[in-house]
Amino acid sequence: MGDKFYKKKGIAIENIAAELYLLNCNDRLPTMIDLQEKYDLSRGTVQNALSYLKDEKAIETKSRGHLGTFIEFIDYKKLQYFAGADQVAGTMPLPYSKLYEGLATGLYLMFKEQNIKLNLAFIRGSNERIEATEKEQFDFGIVSRFAAEQEIASGHNITVSLAFGPQTYLSKHILIFADKSRQEIEDGMTVGIDKDSLDHFYLTKELVKDNEVVLVDYPANQLVHAIREGEIDAGVWNYDEIVEKGYHDLHYIDLPLEKEHLAISEAVLVCSSQNKMIQAICKKNITIEKMHDIQLQVKAGTMIPRF
Structure with missing residues (x-):
């Protein structure tokens, strides 16, 4: 009793x-x-x-x-x-760029300041991260604002708790060609597309909509390898990795800037719409300005990434 x-x-x-x-x-x-x-x-x-x-x-x-x-x-x-909320679990993209390393570091440090243990899982594909967050397998997920808005409009039970601002997710996307003489998508090309990434899927579909091409399903982070090996003719990828890893051999062009590209460049933190406690924890413990500062320091090399 x-x-x-x-x-x-x-x-x-x-x-x-x-x-x-x-x-x-x-x-x-x-x-x-x-x-x-x-x-x-x-x-x-x-x-x-x-x-x-x-x-x-x-x-x-x-x-x-x-x-x-x-x-x-x-x-x-x-x-x-x-409330038993002294630890949280989140998911975000694989930290292959300095911006992602800065995001992970910012989350880790700000939660640590409040004695909250953060467990981060790195999952490829915004579809997977959003689905896992919606099912509350994770407390929150980091995706682009574009991906979050697309899934919310489709009826997914998630909400944007924090929006970090333009170019916090990536600086921009570029279009890479295997043939250095190419400057645009042409009929007959094989083009890589990542169906698990809402951003990559949308950008690729927009680029090829007026051409007869063959779309080849590839994880976005393997596109550079596929292009170098001549397995595909072209593919969209993150400019940040190209610069940071010194891929000087690659031939690429900038994408025409559209309104949607700003949404794709912005990192947001999403939670299940039902999980009010986690939404409050994230809003009370994570500050946008501090995240920007940490991302800048990690990018400049003046702060060692921690996560």
């Missing part, structure tokens, strides 16, 4: 701590009845959980009579701990 009571109290503390984490100072505290009904708890259990959080200095409240009870102080670190 005693173990059951303490287990129930622990679950109540965890749920109510998560509920309060979403609030700010001067917000109205949910009523006892609201919390009882939402979490299927008795009045006494809710009172015990709130008293515990107050005793632990996680919150301070003040009654304003008929207006209700309001929050005067919140210690988000303590609420985070009591």
Whole structure:
């Protein structure tokens, strides 16, 4: 009986701590009845959980009579701990560029500052990352704004919690040719396309829409090898890797800048629409300005990547 009571109290503390984490100072505290009904708890259990959080200095409240009870102080670190949210799991692209290394480092360092352990999984293909995040196999995923908006418009149950701004995902895409005399897509060419990447799939389809070409399914990160080996005639790839790895032998052209390209260049953090706690944790602990600074330092070589 005693173990059951303490287990129930622990679950109540965890749920109510998560509920309060979403609030700010001067917000109205949910009523006892609201919390009882939402979490299927008795009045006494809710009172015990709130008293515990107050005793632990996680919150301070003040009654304003008929207006209700309001929050005067919140210690988000303590609420985070009591909510069992002291570690998060995220997924992002393979860190083959300095921008990606900077993103991973920024996430790692900012969560570490708040005593949150970050577990990062590097998964190729925005489709896979979005699906895993939507299913809550991961708490968040890093994709381009373009990919996120496309999937949200398609009915996927994700939300953009943070948008880091243009050129935080990549600087630009380019079109690489195996034949150095080529300057545009021509009929009869074989062109690499990555069907797992929303960005790559869209860009490639747009480039070849007026030509009769053969599309060959290739992971985007293997396109450079495929072009060098003469397996395909052309393919779209990330300019950052070309520059950073010194691929001076490759012949490429810039893509005409379209509105969609800005969305493709911007990194965003997506969460399941249902996971309000994780959305709040990410918003409260990750700052856009700091991420920009860390990315610049990693890119310049003045900060060693850590993740």
